[in-house]
Amino acid sequence: MSPGFLLTSAFAAASASLVVGARYSRTWLALVVCAAAATLAAAFRVLLGTTDWEWRSNFAIGGEAAHLRLDGVSAVFLVLLCVVAAAGAVYGREYWSDAREPGSAPRGRIAWSAMVLNMGLALLCSNGLHFLVAWELFTLSAYFLIRLDDRRRPARSAAWLYLAASHVASLCLFAFFGVLAARTGSWDLGPMLEHAELAPLFWLVLLGFGVKAGFFPLHVWLPSAHSNAPSHVSGILSGVAIKMGIYGIVRFSGWLVVPPGAGWVVLGLGAGSALVGITFAFAQNDLKRLLAYCSVEHVGVILIGVGGALLAVAHDNAAWGRLALAGALLHVWNHGAFKALLFFCSGSVVHATGTREMSRLGGLWRAMPWTATLFALAAIAVAGLPPLNGFVSEWLLYLGLFDAAALRSAAAWAVLPVAIVLAMAGALALATFVKAGTIVFFGAPRTQVARHAHECGPLMRGPMLVLAGACIALALAPAVLWPALARAVGAWNPAWIGAEPPAALDRLGWTHVVLAGVAVLVALVLVRRVRANGTRRGPTWDCGFAEPTPRMQYTSGAFAGIVGGWSAWLLRTESRYRRPRGAFPARSERVERVPEMVLEHVLAPTGGALVRVALAARKLQHGRLQAYILYLVLGLAGVALIVYFGGAP
Amino acid sequence: MNVLLDVLLRAVVWLALAPLLPGIITKTKAWVAGRRGPPVLQLSYDLARLWRKGVVLSTLVSPGFVIGPAVAWVAVFGAALLLPLGALGTGLGFEGDVLLFVYLLALARFCTAWAAMETGSAFEGMGAAREVSYAVLSEAAIIAAVLALCVQSGSTSLVAMLTPAAGAGAVLLAAGLFVVLLAENCRVPFDDPNTHLELTMIHEVMVLDHSGPPLAVILHGASVKLLLFAVFLTEAVLPMGSLTPLAATGALAASVLVVTLATGMTESLLARFAFRRVPLLLTVGFLLCLFALLFAWRGGPA
Numbered sequence: 017m018s019p020g021f022l023l024t025s026a027f028a029a030a031s032a033s034l035v036v037g038a039r040y041s042r043t044w045l046a047l048v049v050c051a052a053a054a055t056l057a058a059a060f061r062v063l064l065g066t067t068d069w070e071w072r073s074n075f076a077i078g079g080e081a082a083h084l085r086l087d088g089v090s091a092v093f094l095v096l097l098c099v100v101a102a103a104g105a106v107y108g109r110e111y112w113s114d115a116r117e118p119g120s121a122p123r124g125r126i127a128w129s130a131m132v133l134n135m136g137l138a139l140l141c142s143n144g145l146h147f148l149v150a151w152e153l154f155t156l157s158a159y160f161l162i163r164l165d166d167r168r169r170p171a172r173s174a175a176w177l178y179l180a181a182s183h184v185a186s187l188c189l190f191a192f193f194g195v196l197a198a199r200t201g202s203w204d205l206g207p208m209l210e211h212a213e214l215a216p217l218f219w220l221v222l223l224g225f226g227v228k229a230g231f232f233p234l235h236v237w238l239p240s241a242h243s244n245a246p247s248h249v250s251g252i253l254s255g256v257a258i259k260m261g262i263y264g265i266v267r268f269s270g271w272l273v274v275p276p277g278a279g280w281v282v283l284g285l286g287a288g289s290a291l292v293g294i295t296f297a298f299a300q301n302d303l304k305r306l307l308a309y310c311s312v313e314h315v316g317v318i319l320i321g322v323g324g325a326l327l328a329v330a331h332d333n334a335a336w337g338r339l340a341l342a343g344a345l346l347h348v349w350n351h352g353a354f355k356a357l358l359f360f361c362s363g364s365v366v367h368a369t370g371t372r373e374m375s376r377l378g379g380l381w382r383a384m385p386w387t388a389t390l391f392a393l394a395a396i397a398v399a400g401l402p403p404l405n406g407f408v409s410e411w412l413l414y415l416g417l418f419d420a421a422a423l424r425s426a427a428a429w430a431v432l433p434v435a436i437v438l439a440m441a442g443a444l445a446l447a448t449f450v451k452a453g454t455i456v457f458f459g460a461p462r463t464q465v466a467r468h469a470h471e472c473g474p475l476m477r478g479p480m481l482v483l484a485g486a487c488i489a490l491a492l493a494p495a496v497l498w499p500a501l502a503r504a505v506g507a508w509n510p511a512w513i514g515a516e517p518p519a520a521l522d523r524l525g526w527t528h529v530v531l532a533g534v535a536v537l538v539a540l541v542l543v544r545r546v547r548a549n550g551t552r553r554g555p556t557w558d559c560g561f562a563e564p565t566p567r568m569q570y571t572s573g574a575f576a577g578i579v580g581g582w583s584a585w586l587l588r589t590e591s592r593y594r595r596p597r598g599a600f601p602a603r604s605e606r607v608e609r610v611p612e613m614v615l616e617h618v619l620a621p622t623g624g625a626l627v628r629v630a631l632a633a634r635k636l637q638h639g640r641l642q643a644y645i646l647y648l649v650l651g652l653a654g655v656a657l658i659v660y661f662g663g664a665p
Numbered sequence: 666m667n668v669l670l671d672v673l674l675r676a677v678v679w680l681a682l683a684p685l686l687p688g689i690i691t692k693t694k695a696w697v698a699g700r701r702g703p704p705v706l707q708l709s710y711d712l713a714r715l716w717r718k719g720v721v722l723s724t725l726v727s728p729g730f731v732i733g734p735a736v737a738w739v740a741v742f743g744a745a746l747l748l749p750l751g752a753l754g755t756g757l758g759f760e761g762d763v764l765l766f767v768y769l770l771a772l773a774r775f776c777t778a779w780a781a782m783e784t785g786s787a788f789e790g791m792g793a794a795r796e797v798s799y800a801v802l803s804e805a806a807i808i809a810a811v812l813a814l815c816v817q818s819g820s821t822s823l824v825a826m827l828t829p830a831a832g833a834g835a836v837l838l839a840a841g842l843f844v845v846l847l848a849e850n851c852r853v854p855f856d857d858p859n860t861h862l863e864l865t866m867i868h869e870v871m872v873l874d875h876s877g878p879p880l881a882v883i884l885h886g887a888s889v890k891l892l893l894f895a896v897f898l899t900e901a902v903l904p905m906g907s908l909t910p911l912a913a914t915g916a917l918a919a920s921v922l923v924v925t926l927a928t929g930m931t932e933s934l935l936a937r938f939a940f941r942r943v944p945l946l947l948t949v950g951f952l953l954c955l956f957a958l959l960f961a962w963r964g965g966p967a
Contacts, residue, residue: 378785381727392729392779401772402740402765411768415761415821421812422819424962432812432958439767439808440801446771447797450778454793459785460725523759531743539735545878546731549719556723557874558786570782570790578798582944 019069019086022058023140026051030133037125041114044125045105048132052102055136059094062086063500068507070142078145080203085142088507089270092345092500093256093263094139096352099486100255101132103356103479108248110475111363112164120164124246127164131157131252135260144193144203151189151260155182155228158257162245174240177615181227181237188224192217207271207510215275221268222282229261231289231319235312236615239296242308243372247363250304254311255356259348262318266345269326270508279330280430283323287434289316290441295583298448298576299610303362303372306452307355310398313441314351318344320434321413324420327427329509336419338515341508342501343412350405350490354397357483361391364476365456368469374452374572379461383469388457390480395449397487400442403528403535405490411524414438444579451575460566492529495522573608588613672746672757679745683888684708686895686925690852693929708888715881723874726783733780734879737773738886744769745893749824751905751914758824763811766823767804770849773886774800781871792870799848799855802947806845809954810838813961814901827897828906834960837953839902843927844950846894850887852928854938854946895924 033047062069073082105128114121134154141147163175197203199214208214230238242250293312300306321344328337364387365380366372381388397404420431461467498517506513558564580587589610596604688705695702746757747766778793813834814826848855858869872883899920905913938946
């Protein structure tokens, strides 16, 4: 079946799901999954084949002929979209079911269809006008998904923040596409490398798509939106929606001439975003906020790859540029898989306990063994540790950076600090996920809700298992993926077509297989040995402390305390501490909150100052006619003075 | 077949020799203090005894508490197998294996910290938090050192990186890596392996609840890690490539012994640092590696 036929049927199914979604949830699910499967098939046909798919309509929509194009770059993102959209739809059927949420579930299904459909269209559209329409519709449907739970105030304000941030970004995109169309004389998109004068437009691209991608410091909307949305929505937002921003940056940095400093800027933004994002993530006490900040880190990691590739183009070093870009694109897939899995796991926790606050959880593994195991797996993946998929893409990225350093090219001035920053971010990611995984799932339950948790049902578990399977497959057979990555790299820069797979990639895959095998074997031997020697169960020894209570366990705030101290200048943690007083203290508490630094310490004061200036200026408008006449006279006098003294040359 | 034999031989060397190092360090310390000290093979005796012992498990822990140490051991052992051993070159090496080396050590840290946190003990939580937080600095130092070797040799595979001499920055690199060795292996002045009930320790506190075979696996893994850092330090500094295989093996063995004795002497002559100075010392280690990197960058042929 040709990609055209597959995509047409997927479009038909997705549109039909929009119509039937409100009433017939089962039909809706079937249609969404079918549409995803058909699109997936089309994307893989293009990725593994040699030709792009392109289609121009002979009729006009909104004054422009439709122009769709599926090439290597868009296919990579389309694959991710299909997998997460289908998994999230199945997951949402149990997580946000009609029975539990009769008010918002039908609305949620329609918004889901609309968002997925428009993301797909945005990936395919090769016409600026249509791209903008699809992009705007995707942004709006995401808004409705974020405020699905609109009885809660935080969800409503998070959605507003998202909408405001997205429209600042949209403004940049309107300007970008408008100028592009005016300069090239057509809304049609495609490689425009002959227009060297368009290079400054790249900054608009970076700003416009950067807000959606959510790198630091444009991430202000991201933590609250991702944490307050229902978890299946958080999964697709973090897994796919922010990747749409990356798509925009990758797409237009490939199609346009970029300004000379672009590689340095993108690399710097990526490194900063990685380190700052993960520092904030480590300090969070809210499980989903932690995951959201971790997405800021991973967007940074992806940008490091893109920036490296831009730098390599500028310095004409194809070999390591290819590796960096391939690493970035593979990280798009990897992050999509494990971050969606992590959000689904956290959704399962919220479903079972009703709280995201880590200090209220603990000991969930007994009641939720599946969720705990899958979270542990995803934690290893997200920390970028072998033998899982996060390591494969970070390895490719590192290899690109190291090769650049080994060449001692001029680019290495940027590459050396970035590699060190990446290593520190990796170590912090490890710390973050040790904390998140063990505080939530291990130890003793800290509250009653944690004690009475329950495992999620098969419809939630199934998609989680599929995503976990994807993580494992991506880790064990990276060499199989190389043709797809090489194709995307070739679509980005035609000069880099036909990249040979690095010989080591195959070795890495085999090493992963052997490592996983040996680890399982040794674990089995050790478990058998422990059984054979006999075990006794007792309370945690804790250096002989006699009466431990669950409240005496290490908390998430305490765990992050050391790094929190190092980065206090950045985090600006607010804490409220009521000390125990007197001989019989009634109550004492310590509450810590990590504010969204850019939002609360930069944007809010700036916005407040602007409002104050505006209010002051408003005093000029008071409705007294005589004063207005005075303004007129003064204005006229001013103009006359300028004319008189400015004079003719 | 040859590769397999090579790997097997190296595995035997690593697994058998590693437990000697902590013994040598203890012996050195005893000698400086004028005591006789336990035999060098004490750790091996302990391991054999622990392997036969029963296990006390906390009621809170999951099977991950036993699996964690196993995976950590495999990770450290895997990282060790990536290193060449003098005449025994590595048969497993590939371009970029140096990153696998660094990240396998991280995997071991992840598993140890995870298993420690499973017990729900505040004590072990404290140790795990310290371990993962200080690792941020030591990871930066290791990557800087590795980058220095990479720039020096123009390669990203461990075998090629560790063959040439480290050039002008060798002394800096050795000092930096020695600091990292002390920190990562929980030696004085970062940590005191002799204490068990101190609030200032990092690594020891994480294994408080382990017993029997899992504890044996952890202790053996820790000794392999010590040997691994000693070998890495030695090979990073010495020009292994310019020696004959026999001389290289001899030089390697001698310098590992020197590093071990130096660790023992450090432990004898220094007290453990106040806790807030630990990050400072680690930062110094990082800066030493960074300067080695700059030396490698500025000096040497392109």
